[in-house]
Amino acid sequence: MPVPILKQGDILIASIQSALSDRELVELRDSFSDQIGRFRSRGVVVDVTALDVLDSFATRTLRGIAHTARLRGATAVVVGIQPEVAFAMVQLGLSLEGVETALDLEEGMALLNGAGTADDDRAR
Amino acid sequence: MTIVPGELHVPIEGEADIVTARQKGRELAADIGFSSTEQTIVALAISEIARNIVSYAQCGEITFARVDDGVRRGLLVVARDRGPGIPDIDLAMRDGYSTARSLGIGLPGAKRVMDEFDIQSEPDQGTTVTMKKWLP
Numbered sequence A: 001m002p003v004p005i006l007k008q009g010d011i012l013i014a015s016i017q018s019a020l021s022d023r024e025l026v027e028l029r030d031s032f033s034d035q036i037g038r039f040r041s042r043g044v045v046v047d048v049t050a051l052d053v054l055d056s057f058a059t060r061t062l063r064g065i066a067h068t069a070r071l072r073g074a075t076a077v078v079v080g081i082q083p084e085v086a087f088a089m090v091q092l093g094l095s096l097e098g099v100e101t102a103l104d105l106e107e108g109m110a111l112l113n114g115a116g117t118a119d120d121d122r123a124r
Numbered sequence B: 001m002t003i004v005p006g007e008l009h010v011p012i013e014g015e016a017d018i019v020t021a022r023q024k025g026r027e028l029a030a031d032i033g034f035s036s037t038e039q040t041i042v043a044l045a046i047s048e049i050a051r052n053i054v055s056y057a058q059c060g061e062i063t064f065a066r067v068d069d070g071v072r073r074g075l076l077v078v079a080r081d082r083g084p085g086i087p088d089i090d091l092a093m094r095d096g097y098s099t100a101r102s103l104g105i106g107l108p109g110a111k112r113v114m115d116e117f118d119i120q121s122e123p124d125q126g127t128t129v130t131m132k133k134w135l136p
Helices: A022-038 A056-071 A083-092 A105-112 A118-123 B016-032 B036-056 B106-113
Strands: A005-008 A011-015 A043-047 A075-079 A100-102 B002-012 B060-068 B073-081 B116-122 B126-134
Touching: A005 A022, A011 A022, A011 A105, A022 A043, A022 A056, A043 A056, A043 A105, A056 A075, A056 B036, A075 A105, A083 B036, A083 B106, A100 A105, B002 B016, B002 B036, B002 B073, B016 B036, B016 B060, B016 B073, B036 B060, B036 B073, B036 B106, B036 B126, B106 B116, B106 B126
Parallel strands: A011 A043, A043 A075, A075 A100
Antiparallel strands: A005 A011, B002 B060, B060 B073, B073 B126, B116 B126
């Protein structure tokens, strides 16, 4: 099942709800690239909270999403990497170097809106 | 070391089976008593060796079993394919080496996170990866 992409202002949000096959991940990358142009989006958020594993292919595709977004004039943020998923990635030697990350959707949106963190927002 | 009866076989025939393999492996790891973090690490290692089958041999099979060496209990994962084989295992096990479109981190990464890791490969006969994780 393809991942639905929601549009909120000039930000695109993809919330991954279940384990994705390689093909679905690649489709997500391609639809982001297409929709950034169609909606003139500045930012994309990929919410991976529901994913219980990020392997080398998923990591590489997320980097692909981020780099493609950058080339299309937008910024991508990966949000919601779970603690054990992060730990396993580190153990295996996988990284998301060059990719913006944030704790959750709220922090990711704050990052894209140039507001620093959601905590800064609340303090204001 | 004894293999506890009740092995689980997962055929790997396409990339969708990678997800199935790591889910089955995680379920068994949970049954054996591995922590959530260890289950995730095992699932990640399985994902990498399953992907290796899809990338290089197209199809194969992963077998999961409980093992017991009298002192410790653990999980055994065996990935078999009848693909072209790996011409230079030392090279394939080097971080950053890849002939397919990957980061070249899969096999060495899996070896790093499992307690035991063995790879046997014969040209045109296929490749067998055997790995174990013991309960701490």
